[in-house]
Amino acid sequence: MPTATTPPTSSTLPPPHLFDILPPLHSLLTRLLLPPSPDGLTPSPDTATPISPKDLATAASSITNKIQKARTAVRELPGVEARIEEQEDVIAELEEESRRLRGVEEGIRMAARNRLEGTASEIGVGRADHGAMES
Numbered sequence: 001m002p003t004a005t006t007p008p009t010s011s012t013l014p015p016p017h018l019f020d021i022l023p024p025l026h027s028l029l030t031r032l033l034l035p036p037s038p039d040g041l042t043p044s045p046d047t048a049t050p051i052s053p054k055d056l057a058t059a060a061s062s063i064t065n066k067i068q069k070a071r072t073a074v075r076e077l078p079g080v081e082a083r084i085e086e087q088e089d090v091i092a093e094l095e096e097e098s099r100r101l102r103g104v105e106e107g108i109r110m111a112a113r114n115r116l117e118g119t120a121s122e123i124g125v126g127r128a129d130h131g132a133m134e135s
Helices: 022-033 053-075 084-134
Strands: none
Touching: 022 053
């Protein structure tokens, strides 16, 4: 289970490029808004080719396919089908588990501190006893 400090593994998430539809959409809209070439010649490769509104559906098919794949990928994510109430219940359980683990961690920290302090005082007593023996 990922925590706030550890990101989820990439294998559970769809690849980012699947959701990157804005650049192709922008390019398509740019082509749609371009005026038709007055001489009927094909523009150079570094310029966008104008598209007529009647060819829009065909030109947009790759974007439509990408959106469909993104929707499918999101539907397959774990927990997506859960209702909001179920998600809130899981969040509350995870917060309670987090509080419990923080308490356990603090208990371990205190026990370690007490043990170190006890060892330090035993060492101090041992030195005092050793000093008394030397005199």
